[in-house]
Amino acid sequence: MKFFKIDISNKHIFDEYFAIFEPEIADLTFTNLFIWDPFYDIHFTEEDGFLLIMAKPYNQPPFLHGPVGIDLNKLPIVIEKARKYFESEGYSFMIKRASKKTVDMLSECGLKFESIFERDLSDYVYRVEDLVQLKGKKYHPKKNHINKFLRLYSDRYEWKKIDEEIVKLCWDFECEWYEKRNGKEDIGLTFEKMAIERAIKNFDKLSYEGMVIFIDGRIKAFTFGEPLNKNTVVIHIEKADPDIEGLYAFVNQKFLAEFWQDFEFVNREEDLGKEGIRKAKMSYHPFKFAEKFTILFD
Numbered sequence: 001m002k003f004f005k006i007d008i009s010n011k012h013i014f015d016e017y018f019a020i021f022e023p024e025i026a027d028l029t030f031t032n033l034f035i036w037d038p039f040y041d042i043h044f045t046e047e048d049g050f051l052l053i054m055a056k057p058y059n060q061p062p063f064l065h066g067p068v069g070i071d072l073n074k075l076p077i078v079i080e081k082a083r084k085y086f087e088s089e090g091y092s093f094m095i096k097r098a099s100k101k102t103v104d105m106l107s108e109c110g111l112k113f114e115s116i117f118e119r120d121l122s123d124y125v126y127r128v129e130d131l132v133q134l135k136g137k138k139y140h141p142k143k144n145h146i147n148k149f150l151r152l153y154s155d156r157y158e159w160k161k162i163d164e165e166i167v168k169l170c171w172d173f174e175c176e177w178y179e180k181r182n183g184k185e186d187i188g189l190t191f192e193k194m195a196i197e198r199a200i201k202n203f204d205k206l207s208y209e210g211m212v213i214f215i216d217g218r219i220k221a222f223t224f225g226e227p228l229n230k231n232t233v234v235i236h237i238e239k240a241d242p243d244i245e246g247l248y249a250f251v252n253q254k255f256l257a258e259f260w261q262d263f264e265f266v267n268r269e270e271d272l273g274k275e276g277i278r279k280a281k282m283s284y285h286p287f288k289f290a291e292k293f294t295i296l297f298d
Contacts (some may be wrong), residue, residue: 001056001085003043005029006034008205010044015207017051017068022229022291025099026123027065031206031226031236033193052082055096058191066102066295073107083297095295097121102197103293106190114293118170120273123290124281125232131284138285142249149246154214159254162210162222166202166218171196173219177239188272196237197226208236211255213247220244221251224261232265234295252284 004010014030026032033042033053041056046060050069050281053297056062064086067078078140086093095102096118105116134143160166163164181189199206206226214222221240235255240247 001045001047001052001081003052003085005044006037006044007204008034011205011207013046013075014044014051014121020070021068021101022231023068023099023278024101024123024125024232024267025097025292026228026234026236026267026294027097028099028241029226029228029234029236030235031199031224033206034202034206035198035236036132036191037198037269038194039191048078050078052078061094062086062089063094063096066095066098068268072105074108074252075105076111079106080110093297096292098293098295100293102297106295108152109236112298114296116296118292118294121270121292122201122272124268124286125288126266126268126282126284127287128233128256128260128263130287131266132253134253141283142253145246145249146253147246149250152155153244154248155201157213157215157220159211159213159258162212162224163204164204165212166212167200169219170210170222171200173222174239175202179243180242194240196239197222203237209259211251213240213251213254221247223251223255225255226268227263227267231263232267233260233263257282 011030014033018028018030021028033040034219039058043054045052049071052067052069053065055061055065063084067075067082069075069078083093106113135247162170174193177191178193199208208224208226210224212219223235223238225233225235238248238251240251243263260266268281271281
């Protein structure tokens with residue numbers, strides 16, 4: 001078994017497997033794997049009809065993403081080959097960020113393993129209709145934020161679909177945002193900046209759509225997303241000037257309303273156990289979670 005470094009030229013390989021597998025977790029898009037490669041150091045190989053994705057994350061032990069494929073007869077063989085490869089390299093064999101679908105497939109094959117639910121890594125999934133319409137008392141705070149933004153900026157803002165020229169302007173805003181948040185003090189924000197740079201530089205080769213908000217002619221927010229499966233869109237990046245009240249809520253609603261109303265669900269990714277991010281994501285009242293698990297084998 002030989003693993004290869006992920007590269008933009010490999011996109012078609014990943015897309016073909018994901019189209020058949022129909023993932024529910026945000027990890028399993030080529031965009032996500034490619035732009036976060038500086039942190040996760042992604043490698044891949046194809047084996048017996050499965051796509052195997054190995055990560056060697058910064059300051060963490062290597063792991064395998066859940067094998068991407070649907071042939072249950074071949075899955076035990078693939079798992080055994082992957083285990084032997086990990087052991088030959090001196091790594092402990094484990095699958096991390098595995099979806100419930102992967103857990104069920106492994107169980108159906110009769111494999112013996114322990115699955116550990118990872119709340120911090122599980123993705124927040126919302127109904128697109130809920131986040132566009134914001135109906136009901138529970139969404140009043142969001143509507144109030146948006147209404148305040150519109151009162152202050154209704155004649156000063158415009159939104160535009162990202163194209164090859166506009167996407168370059170997003171980098172200037174990201175650098176400003178990073179400096180304002182003292183990003184150099186947060187390794188997570190540093191890797192996020194690298195991810196955004198890769199997304200911007202490869203806009204013409206990746207599959208995401210994007211929207212920017214201009215206020216007084218300057219970019220003050222941008223967001224990127226793409227289909228995850230037939231009924232779910234995933235939001236990869238959402239950035240807004242934190243000093244402009246209501247802008248985050250407005251971007252969230254506007255992007256879904258203008259681009260993604262044909263989808264039933266929106267996956268807004270994980271919170272990584274960070275209290276501020278968790279509070280923000282919970283405030284939108286998730287419909288469900290795309291659960292993720294760590295899997296350890298006997």
